[in-house]
Amino acid sequence: MFRPARAKRKNMRQENDNIEGRTESVRVWDRFIRVFHWTLVAGFATAFISGEVGADALHVWTGYLLCVMLALRLYWGFRGSEYARFRSFIFSPDETLAYVRGMFAGQPRHYLGHNPAGALMVFAMLALLLLIFLSGLLTLAAIDYEGPLLFLANRVSDEASYAFRDLHEFLPILGLILVVLHLIGVAAGSIQHKENLVRAMLTGKKKPNTPSIPTK
Numbered sequence: 726m727f728r729p730a731r732a733k734r735k736n737m738r739q740e741n742d743n744i745e746g747r748t749e750s751v752r753v754w755d756r757f758i759r760v761f762h763w764t765l766v767a768g769f770a771t772a773f774i775s776g777e778v779g780a781d782a783l784h785v786w787t788g789y790l791l792c793v794m795l796a797l798r799l800y801w802g803f804r805g806s807e808y809a810r811f812r813s814f815i816f817s818p819d820e821t822l823a824y825v826r827g828m829f830a831g832q833p834r835h836y837l838g839h840n841p842a843g844a845l846m847v848f849a850m851l852a853l854l855l856l857i858f859l860s861g862l863l864t865l866a867a868i869d870y871e872g873p874l875l876f877l878a879n880r881v882s883d884e885a886s887y888a889f890r891d892l893h894e895f896l897p898i899l900g901l902i903l904v905v906l907h908l909i910g911v912a913a914g915s916i917q918h919k920e921n922l923v924r925a926m927l928t929g930k931k932k933p934n935t936p937s938i939p940t941k
Contacts (some may be wrong), residue, residue: 753930755805821874832917862874
């Protein structure tokens with residue numbers, strides 16, 4: 726039942742390996758992915774700081790913008806370009822462990838798109854963002870009586886309302902931890918693969934002939 730999908734992913738990775746011999750840059754990250762990434766960076770920082778200083782209106786409207794961007798990213802994960810689709814970076818546990826071992830050994834396999842460790846971070850961040858936005862919308866409805874989930878206000882107990890608020894205040898702290906781990910991963914990947922991953926997310930291009938040593 727799943728063999729065609731597996732075969733498609735395998736062929737895609739074989740094609741990626743075949744590209745390794747080229748010298749010209751290859752378009753990997755499309756425009757939407759780059760806009761989403763940097764909007765998320767700016768939006769998360771704005772939402773976090775505005776929440777800390779009590780700038781409620783800015784916090785709420787930034788949250789709405791990020792909700793829309795997340796919804797678009799989820800759609801793009803199924804209908805977008807090759808490297809933006811979730812299926813292009815779903816890896817088996819064995820492949821993920823092999824990459825992590827290679828990473829700690831200083832010899833990780835090179836991937837044009839997301840590597841297995843980066844893929845795990847993407848899915849973790851998307852899941853966390855979904856929880857942050859949902860808890861925020863529930864808090865807005867149950868405590869402030871505002872927002873698109875207002876119809877749930879009278880169906881939520883006071884205890885649940887404050888539990889949603891506490892969760893909404895805690896999850897961004899977890900988000901900061903993921904951001905730090907992500908930055909460490911970007912730095913490590915840039916050094917080990919001898920490529921500028923930050924520049925790649927700005928230009929959308931990566932050089933496929935980056936040095937790559939297969940893991941054993």
